Amino acid sequence: MEQEGLYKYVQSMINSSTHRPKYMSISTVKVADLLGVPRTEVENGLKSLVAEGRLKTSKLEQPPYTEVYMLQ
Template sequence: MDKERLYERVHSMITSSTKDPKYISISTVKVADLFGVKHNEVEQGLQDLVNEGRLKKLKMTDPPHFDMYLLP
């Protein structure tokens, strides 16, 4: 999984979000389908980006408790 391509895609998804503050809940299965890889590769790539500080990850407080990704 190319982390730069993943970051570019996630970055554009977040910046085009209409939510305030801008965030996105990502379906790793759908992103994996777009890139033609397994969903656990996408999950690992997202976690690597969070660990590098390029993305922030929060958990929604209300159900359905999705993971949210924001730009730092």
């Protein structure tokens, strides 16, 4: 999966979020299904984007304790 394509897709998802500040919990299964790629490719792509510093990640402190992604 192309990193730039995944980044643009995730960026548009986060920007359309109604949260303040902008963040979103991203389901790798749903993104993989929409893009027609394996889930592991999406997971690896997101990890790579976080490592590059293009995305920031954190865990919610309250239930459902999901991992959320924010733009840098």
